[in-house]
Amino acid sequence: MLDDFFIRALAAGVGLAITVGPLGCLVVWRRMAYFGDTMAHSALLGVALSLLMDLNLTLSVFAVAAMVSVLLLLLQKRGTLSTDALLGILSHATLAIGLVLVSFMTWVRIDLVGFLFGDILAVSRGDVDLVWGGGILVLFAVVRLWRPLVASTVNPELAEAEGLEPERARLVFMLLMALVIAIAMKVVGILLITSLLIIPAATARRFSASPEAMAVAASLVGTVAVVGGLFGSLTFDTPSGPSIVVAALALFVASLLTRPRPALRQGDPA
Amino acid sequence: MLQTNTRTAAPLVSLTGVGVRRQGRWLVRGVEFSIAPGEIVTLIGPNGSGKSTTAKAAIGVLKPDEGSVARKAGLKVGYVPQKLSVDWTMPLTVERLMTLTAPLKRAEIDAALAATGIRHLARAEVQHLSGGEFQRALLSRAIARKPDLLVLDEPVQGVDFSGEIALYDLIKTIRNTTGCGILLISHDLHVVMAETDTVICLNGHVCCRGTPQAVSRSPEYLRLFGARAGQTLAFYQHHHDHTHLPDGRVLHADGSITEDCRPDDGRHDLLPTGGRAGPMRIVHTHGPDCGCGQHPAPGGEAGGERRDA
Numbered sequence: 001m002l003d004d005f006f007i008r009a010l011a012a013g014v015g016l017a018i019t020v021g022p023l024g025c026l027v028v029w030r031r032m033a034y035f036g037d038t039m040a041h042s043a044l045l046g047v048a049l050s051l052l053m054d055l056n057l058t059l060s061v062f063a064v065a066a067m068v069s070v071l072l073l074l075l076q077k078r079g080t081l082s083t084d085a086l087l088g089i090l091s092h093a094t095l096a097i098g099l100v101l102v103s104f105m106t107w108v109r110i111d112l113v114g115f116l117f118g119d120i121l122a123v124s125r126g127d128v129d130l131v132w133g134g135g136i137l138v139l140f141a142v143v144r145l146w147r148p149l150v151a152s153t154v155n156p157e158l159a160e161a162e163g164l165e166p167e168r169a170r171l172v173f174m175l176l177m178a179l180v181i182a183i184a185m186k187v188v189g190i191l192l193i194t195s196l197l198i199i200p201a202a203t204a205r206r207f208s209a210s211p212e213a214m215a216v217a218a219s220l221v222g223t224v225a226v227v228g229g230l231f232g233s234l235t236f237d238t239p240s241g242p243s244i245v246v247a248a249l250a251l252f253v254a255s256l257l258t259r260p261r262p263a264l265r266q267g268d269p270a
Numbered sequence: 271m272l273q274t275n276t277r278t279a280a281p282l283v284s285l286t287g288v289g290v291r292r293q294g295r296w297l298v299r300g301v302e303f304s305i306a307p308g309e310i311v312t313l314i315g316p317n318g319s320g321k322s323t324t325a326k327a328a329i330g331v332l333k334p335d336e337g338s339v340a341r342k343a344g345l346k347v348g349y350v351p352q353k354l355s356v357d358w359t360m361p362l363t364v365e366r367l368m369t370l371t372a373p374l375k376r377a378e379i380d381a382a383l384a385a386t387g388i389r390h391l392a393r394a395e396v397q398h399l400s401g402g403e404f405q406r407a408l409l410s411r412a413i414a415r416k417p418d419l420l421v422l423d424e425p426v427q428g429v430d431f432s433g434e435i436a437l438y439d440l441i442k443t444i445r446n447t448t449g450c451g452i453l454l455i456s457h458d459l460h461v462v463m464a465e466t467d468t469v470i471c472l473n474g475h476v477c478c479r480g481t482p483q484a485v486s487r488s489p490e491y492l493r494l495f496g497a498r499a500g501q502t503l504a505f506y507q508h509h510h511d512h513t514h515l516p517d518g519r520v521l522h523a524d525g526s527i528t529e530d531c532r533p534d535d536g537r538h539d540l541l542p543t544g545g546r547a548g549p550m551r552i553v554h555t556h557g558p559d560c561g562c563g564q565h566p567a568p569g570g571e572a573g574g575e576r577r578d579a
Contacts (some may be wrong), residue, residue: 157349161326162348205361209363
């Protein structure tokens with residue numbers, strides 16, 4: 001029989017995989033992988049602040065990630081540096097400030113590796129509830145805002161001209177990303193969150209005929225990766241977070257070896 | 271013209287003294303025009319003359335830094351942007367592109383695709399379309415939602431000559447059947463759609479305006495392009511009396527150089543409504559709203575042909 005902790009890990013992992021599927025697709029379509037990374041890195045600053053000021057960990061991580069995304073929006077509006085460079089600055093600055101703050105707090109013993117790589121086998125019942133509760137909230141918002149999100153991904157000016165308020169969709173998207181990072185941190189850790197967003201989405205691309213199909217497929221691929229990775233980590237006694245990412249990568253490589261679905265070629269001229 | 275009477279209706283959008291400024295430079299300034307239901311307005315002008323900027327200001331994508339834009343309440347816009355690239359990571363069929371900004375009925379999608387002649391491509395991925403096919407898909411998408419105002423930024427780019435004529439025919443049909451207003455940006459400085467009611471030539475400001483019909487019926491034109499093209503395309507013949515220098519200053523015909531170019535800077539011969547005469551030659555048929563300001567009396571546009579010189 002499986003142990004309780006393993007069941008909880010499965011429940012949390014699967015819940016997270018389903019949640020990040022559609023968001024991961026949006027990150028891939030919008031070419032925002034590095035943005036996801038930046039927000040994830042800023043999570044460590046959130047951890048440090050939560051310890052320093054005795055705040056709720058998830059809330060504090062969410063607040064810092066959201067602040068970083070707002071800061072990015074403001075810096076982008078000033079338009080002096082490329083988004084690329086801004087992300088590089090914010091990403092490593094927040095990570096470094098987080099690490100420095102943690103080192104000052106000699107009175108707390110902090111499991112840095114746990115935050116960086118996650119410890120899904122240690123999730124509590126409360127964590128599982130958080131993943132599913134937060135996940136349902138995120139999915140509800142994504143479904144409601146799906147059309148503006150997809151339309152503004154294709155062309156923000158088109159979406160604006162036809163009355164879809166792309167700025168609002170973008171803001172909500174960033175807040176949802178911050179929420180997902182706050183939730184996902186315990187499962188796969190700060191350094192691997194982006195991979196759970198991107199690899200299932202990239203894998204799903206080859207089997208999908210529409211944005212909606214790709215979003216669902218990404219959730220399914222993520223779920224298979226979580227289950228496969230957890231059982232792999234149990235079997236080979238490997239760290240669970242990285243094992244999940246390796247499983248996702250294996251699925252992606254397998255997808256590269258398959259032929260694209262025929263309909264993909266249907267529209268080829270000549 | 272077919273839609274003359276509808277143009278007495280309230281304008282769908284009207285721009286008054288609109289200017290857009292970016293990083294200390296005026297992209298466009300002092301733009302005035304309006305589009306009524308059933309009217310086709312074509313913007314022409316050299317690269318960087320502010321055509322797309324003006325169109326974006328008209329539909330509210332850009333906020334003007336001076337002047338004002340008034341849009342009819344609840345105005346439904348169909349927009350074909352100048353540049354649109356769909357990242358290959360997004361699986362998007364032509365069919366799905368149609369419902370990008372609003373849901374549509376199956377029959378509406380089919381009708382719009384059939385109108386542009388790409389119904390057979392409904393299930394093709396947009397990344398696999400040729401330039402011309404993609405333009406047709408974008409146009410289908412914009413017309414399928416039955417807009418009040420259709421804004422087409424270089425809709426015939428990448429389309430071959432006969433395809434261009436077919437698309438202009440289609441745009442004319444859309445206007446005649448739905449009575450929507452159309453703001454068209456032409457990629458060609460001299461050839462515009464013959465059905466255009468008003469041509470506005472931009473070069474950072476409104477250089478001149480008029481209607482193109484007279485020229486399209488000229489024998490020289492018909493000999494050059496053939497009678498079929500003559501029904502669809504028209505010359506808009508004009509030349510400018512000043513040049514915009516790379517550094518943003520303006521070289522006038524008299525050799526003087528000024529910092530910028532405003533209709534009211536005294537260096538342009540002014541017409542009452544902002545249209546201009548002087549060294550510029552506007553060859554056009556006058557109508558109640560040809561915009562040249564010289565012939566306020568109403569009259570049939572197809573009838574009283576006169577030539578400005």
